[in-house]
Amino acid sequence: MLGTGNEIASIGVIIVFWVLVGGGVGGCLGWLRGRCGTGGLLGVFLGPIGWIVVCVMPATPEAEASYRLAVEREMERQREAEANRRLAAEARDERADAQAREARRLLAEEAAENELRIQLAKRST
Numbered sequence: 001m002l003g004t005g006n007e008i009a010s011i012g013v014i015i016v017f018w019v020l021v022g023g024g025v026g027g028c029l030g031w032l033r034g035r036c037g038t039g040g041l042l043g044v045f046l047g048p049i050g051w052i053v054v055c056v057m058p059a060t061p062e063a064e065a066s067y068r069l070a071v072e073r074e075m076e077r078q079r080e081a082e083a084n085r086r087l088a089a090e091a092r093d094e095r096a097d098a099q100a101r102e103a104r105r106l107l108a109e110e111a112a113e114n115e116l117r118i119q120l121a122k123r124s125t
Helices: 005-033 036-046 048-056 061-124
Strands: none
Touching: 005 036, 005 048, 036 048
């Protein structure tokens, strides 16, 4: 016996929701393992149990290679970023050293000028 129109509509909404969410999550999990279609189908038919099955399935060699390549690229990016930070720190240190040398030079010149003024003042008195 069929139910009322509202009951059938609500069952239809639940089925559509189950298919979209179950298949979408299963497909995403499967994509990470190199098995997008399998994950989507397991998600549609088994829901969360299918998601677990997809997660424990072995990854395809292509997916493993892709993951290793992504990890290597990220590690290289981090190495480059660290090298750039070190170079920037060295440049800051060099600028600070140059500023300190210039300040010492200016102080020495000022001290020499003051000494010369003192000597000139002594001679004129």
